[in-house]
Amino acid sequence: MKREDLNDMLWFLAVAEERSFTKAAAKLGTSQSTISHTIKKLEARMGLRLLTRTTRSVSPTEAGERLIRSLAPRITELESEIDELMEIRDKPSGTVRITLSDHALESVVWPKVRAVLKDYPDIRLELITDNGFRNIVEDRFDAGVRLGESIDKDMIAVRIGPDWRLVAVASPDYLASRPAPQTPQDLVSHDCINHRQSRSGGLYVWEFAKGKRELRVRVDGQLTFNTSYAMIDAAVSGYGIAYVPEDIAAREIASGHLVRVLDDWSPAFPGYYLYYPSRKQNSPAFKVVVEALRQT
Structure with missing residues (x-):
């Protein structure tokens, strides 16, 4: 392959990644x-x-x-080799790209890395929120964040957060207009705020568990979002019942703006893990980020 071809293919990858000639040109510093x-x-x-x-x-x-699919892994390998050369420098440097959900970003990742990064000014960290599953190799991410139950077997997984659970919540005004659900099946007669999964495009089927009994319920309502934060706001405004991470609804629950329902049916999920390919040679910058996130 001629050097000219390789350079042009790198430009092609930039356009394909950005889905735009304009954005790719800005990234590459050309017209x-x-x-x-x-x-x-x-x-x-x-x-x-x-x-x-x-x-x-x-x-x-x-x-x-x-x-x-052919180029991306090879480019990643080249970037890894270059990153290894950076070990001769006094401080870790380079870019670390991580894909994660908005909840993982707000609840675990950003609180842990924001203080550490001040000690490593040469590290550039890209945190890309996407509530769907990404192929981190093909999409040229260094790592991703998922719940422990979702990690592929060929990946290294590092636990970075505690277990957490989803809770069903509604405003007192909404619950004053109709009886609170006593079982998950009762949700079919309620207005529920749906969550659309970004990658698959489907609606999340609410998962409940009590003892050894597990139930999955398809709900319906006027509103659908792809982020839990908007769902909480809609629930506070009285649009129905939302099923959201307990930690980000805690403030509204404590203030009385939201009330838990079906609390004894809300299961705990394995906490968040950082995952990355087992064959990847990790740069010093990546190792700094991993250690900052590692659950202690």
């Missing part, structure tokens, strides 16, 4: 016209169309997706 011309030349040399272009978006074709 939109230059990067567009470069990709066209690459496609001409390969005899393949790599990107589908519309007036509003850019997305990889099937051939483009195959090229991404």
